[in-house]
Amino acid sequence: MTNIDAKLAEEYAMHTSQSFFLTGKAGTGKTTLLKKIIKESKKNIAVVAPTGVAAINAGGSTIHSMFGFPLKIFVPTFDRVDINSATNKALLKNHLRYRTEKRKIIQELEMLIIDEISMVRADMLDAIDYALKYTRKNQMPFGGVQLVVIGDLFQLSPIARDEDWSVLRNYYKSPYFYHSMIWNETKPLIIELKKVYRQEEETFIHILNSIRNGNPESESLDLLNERYDPDFTAINNESIILTTHNYKADDVNLKALNSLESRAHKFKAELTGSFSESSYPADEVLTLKEGAQIMFLRNDTEEGAYFNGKLAKVQKINNDDIKVEFLDDNGTYFLKKEIWENKVYTIDKTTNEISQEIVGSFKQYPVRLAWAITIHKSQGLTFDKAVIDVEDAFAMGQTYVALSRCTNLKGMVLKSKVSPRSVSVNSEVKAFYQNAPDAEVIAEGLQLAKNLYSRKKLKSAFNFGYLLDDLEDWKVVLDKKDIPEKSKAMLLSMNLSQTLKNLDNVSKSFQAQLDKLFKNYETSNDSKIIVERAKKAISFFSHELFKKSIKPVHLHIQEFALKKSVKAYLGASEDLLSSLWGKLNVLYAADFLENPIWNEDKYQLNDLPKTNINTKKAKASKGDTFLITLNLFKEGKNIQEISELRSMAISTVESHLAKWVLKDKIQISELMDMAKVKTMLPYYINSKDLKLGELKKAIPFGTNYSELKFVLAHYQSNLEKGNLRN
Numbered sequence: 001m002t003n004i005d006a007k008l009a010e011e012y013a014m015h016t017s018q019s020f021f022l023t024g025k026a027g028t029g030k031t032t033l034l035k036k037i038i039k040e041s042k043k044n045i046a047v048v049a050p051t052g053v054a055a056i057n058a059g060g061s062t063i064h065s066m067f068g069f070p071l072k073i074f075v076p077t078f079d080r081v082d083i084n085s086a087t088n089k090a091l092l093k094n095h096l097r098y099r100t101e102k103r104k105i106i107q108e109l110e111m112l113i114i115d116e117i118s119m120v121r122a123d124m125l126d127a128i129d130y131a132l133k134y135t136r137k138n139q140m141p142f143g144g145v146q147l148v149v150i151g152d153l154f155q156l157s158p159i160a161r162d163e164d165w166s167v168l169r170n171y172y173k174s175p176y177f178y179h180s181m182i183w184n185e186t187k188p189l190i191i192e193l194k195k196v197y198r199q200e201e202e203t204f205i206h207i208l209n210s211i212r213n214g215n216p217e218s219e220s221l222d223l224l225n226e227r228y229d230p231d232f233t234a235i236n237n238e239s240i241i242l243t244t245h246n247y248k249a250d251d252v253n254l255k256a257l258n259s260l261e262s263r264a265h266k267f268k269a270e271l272t273g274s275f276s277e278s279s280y281p282a283d284e285v286l287t288l289k290e291g292a293q294i295m296f297l298r299n300d301t302e303e304g305a306y307f308n309g310k311l312a313k314v315q316k317i318n319n320d321d322i323k324v325e326f327l328d329d330n331g332t333y334f335l336k337k338e339i340w341e342n343k344v345y346t347i348d349k350t351t352n353e354i355s356q357e358i359v360g361s362f363k364q365y366p367v368r369l370a371w372a373i374t375i376h377k378s379q380g381l382t383f384d385k386a387v388i389d390v391e392d393a394f395a396m397g398q399t400y401v402a403l404s405r406c407t408n409l410k411g412m413v414l415k416s417k418v419s420p421r422s423v424s425v426n427s428e429v430k431a432f433y434q435n436a437p438d439a440e441v442i443a444e445g446l447q448l449a450k451n452l453y454s455r456k457k458l459k460s461a462f463n464f465g466y467l468l469d470d471l472e473d474w475k476v477v478l479d480k481k482d483i484p485e486k487s488k489a490m491l492l493s494m495n496l497s498q499t500l501k502n503l504d505n506v507s508k509s510f511q512a513q514l515d516k517l518f519k520n521y522e523t524s525n526d527s528k529i530i531v532e533r534a535k536k537a538i539s540f541f542s543h544e545l546f547k548k549s550i551k552p553v554h555l556h557i558q559e560f561a562l563k564k565s566v567k568a569y570l571g572a573s574e575d576l577l578s579s580l581w582g583k584l585n586v587l588y589a590a591d592f593l594e595n596p597i598w599n600e601d602k603y604q605l606n607d608l609p610k611t612n613i614n615t616k617k618a619k620a621s622k623g624d625t626f627l628i629t630l631n632l633f634k635e636g637k638n639i640q641e642i643s644e645l646r647s648m649a650i651s652t653v654e655s656h657l658a659k660w661v662l663k664d665k666i667q668i669s670e671l672m673d674m675a676k677v678k679t680m681l682p683y684y685i686n687s688k689d690l691k692l693g694e695l696k697k698a699i700p701f702g703t704n705y706s707e708l709k710f711v712l713a714h715y716q717s718n719l720e721k722g723n724l725r726n
Helices: 004-015 030-040 052-058 063-067 089-095 100-107 122-136 162-168 181-186 202-212 218-225 246-259 398-404 427-434 439-444 446-461 465-480 486-524 528-560 567-588 615-620 625-634 639-646 650-662 674-686 692-698 705-720
Strands: 020-024 045-049 111-114 146-150 189-193 240-243 265-268 270-273 285-288 293-296 311-318 321-326 332-334 338-347 354-364 367-369 372-374 386-388 412-414
Touching: 004 020, 004 030, 004 189, 004 439, 004 446, 020 030, 030 045, 030 111, 030 146, 045 052, 045 063, 052 338, 063 122, 089 122, 100 122, 100 338, 100 465, 111 122, 122 181, 202 218, 202 398, 240 246, 246 367, 246 372, 285 367, 386 398, 439 446, 446 486, 465 486, 465 567, 486 528, 528 567, 625 639, 625 650, 639 650, 650 705, 674 692, 674 705, 692 705
Parallel strands: 020 146, 020 189, 045 111, 111 146, 240 372, 240 386, 386 412
Antiparallel strands: 265 285, 270 354, 293 311, 293 367, 311 321, 321 332, 338 354
16 A cells, blocks of 8 residues: 555554544555555454455344344434434433443444445444444544544445335435535545455446445446356356346356256254354355356465455365365365354453453355356456446446456457446435545644544543443442441542542643643643643552552552452452553553653552462362362461451361361461370260260360360361271
8 A cells, every 4th residue: 555545544544543444446545545544554443344244254243143233223303203214312321331241342443434435324433423323422523523424425325224215314415424414514535445445447447436435437338348148148158247136146146057957965054152143254055067257255364375356167076075176277276164153242351451252253265256246245346357237327326346356358248238327326425425535634623633533542541530430330249249347448449539539630730731631732832841740640540549449449449358258249349440440551652742751660450468368279279168268377377367267256267177177288386285185185085975065065164166176176187097996
């Protein structure tokens, strides 16, 4: 990617917070640039798409699964709606009560990429804007998240059913995303990629451009229609038919497959975890025969043997060995199964970095029958030879999508002539593109956008509002759980609330100071004072955060780690501690104009006070409550201290210790004076009934049940070893 438009898009994505629409003709490298941005950007990024297959191909998730939206239209007001078919702002809030993990992902998001934006309706974009603002508690457009939308409006358009549009037309000029309220309010940049990589033939590129714009000259149509051949038989000519409807493509493929005399072989996909049927990227059951024409469904990233859309013919099938011959160069290849992954977004609690977790997979040979394919499914593919059937084109842009899949005119055959009527384009789409600024204008605003992004990022490092949300999550668990010594936890809760609220108030004041410093910077161009003030602020906030939040929570977890019935509460406490550490790390990572600010010592785990409680040993033996008591005793804790630490009755602790005396892990001399033990032992030896109550009656001098338990365990231990006789 060296062309200026792609470079500008990359710079805006990597180093600014400016939202923009990345568009361009078919074959201009939009997908390639998308993948590069995702791979190289240091921002927290999420990728979404309107359909399951598009989401899998983009390596992201669907819009609905990301935001939890209902499958209804969205009315961008509080107007009353029919709840069976629509939702509004008030109703949508009920779907925005995310679990902690999802809420934190949305709160830490820096860039949201929407692929295949041409298919996203206006109301969906407004719903995304509302969800981001509500969840992030930020009324900036898209809640302060940079929005990058990718697609080509001259290709497939959004679907709005008549009954849906009868409602939405009261709020939107058209279903296209750029008529959403938030788009009109903010008017993001339009960056159009102009360099075409798919086609090299200038005449063909000119024809495609004229059809894309809906105004082909008669000379262009005449030249194109020279490829018209209604009697052409694609099946035996190593071409692929692009047609308008699924039933047409399926009918061609089935008839061609049945015409082959070779035996049919079925290959079932291997599914693991969660993978929606609507997102299957290939046939769940693939039926192949020797002689079948197939198309690859993805790129070979390991060997480069094939690419998405490459055609081949099945030569030989022997069990799972499938040998194919490529149609373009006659090379041969043995098919290997590929894995598509269903991923969900997760967040690292200690760094606040968003990553992806694989929750399901789909393993199958990356091919499909390919005598025919729908135009819709051909988006993003490239063919050297294709037969185009657009006689029943039913959507604007279908003809352009079909024609632009081809690399040249020579390899194209038309089953029906292309007329001006079949290449009609929405006039509003044309008007929208005419407002796109030139590359020079976009370049002029780049440095300012970078400066604004640097300011925004520095201010966000001092935002403590989300920590208050994390604290509330912890308090919810605290309120629900009946934990021992709850008063201690309640006191910590009050202290943390006060500390974090104070930090939040101070941080808002400091952010206001930063705004003033930024204004001075515009004239002085001297960032020294900004860096100095930010450094002092990091010193203050990190000290307060560590001493008054991280340290108390750490000690609290240490104290409660050995208590009973606190598993869920401890989990919530550890989540809170991770969030506090995460915020500390964000402060230390703050920069201005990509220059790090903090270069001093940092608070680390080793700075936390050590305790005498071996929590690792205790947690490793979480299911063995007796062993935990033994560990504490060996660490020097007395019975009273163990009782308090574990919130146990003293008698229970004594029973635990008696068990370890019996197992010879504790010596009786560690619990009692041996002189008294020797005085008590004869009564055990001579007693026919070893019940503690009877022994207490038999012993004529003063003793208690604790001593009776310990001596009984000591007696039985020695009896088992043969040191005593009964």
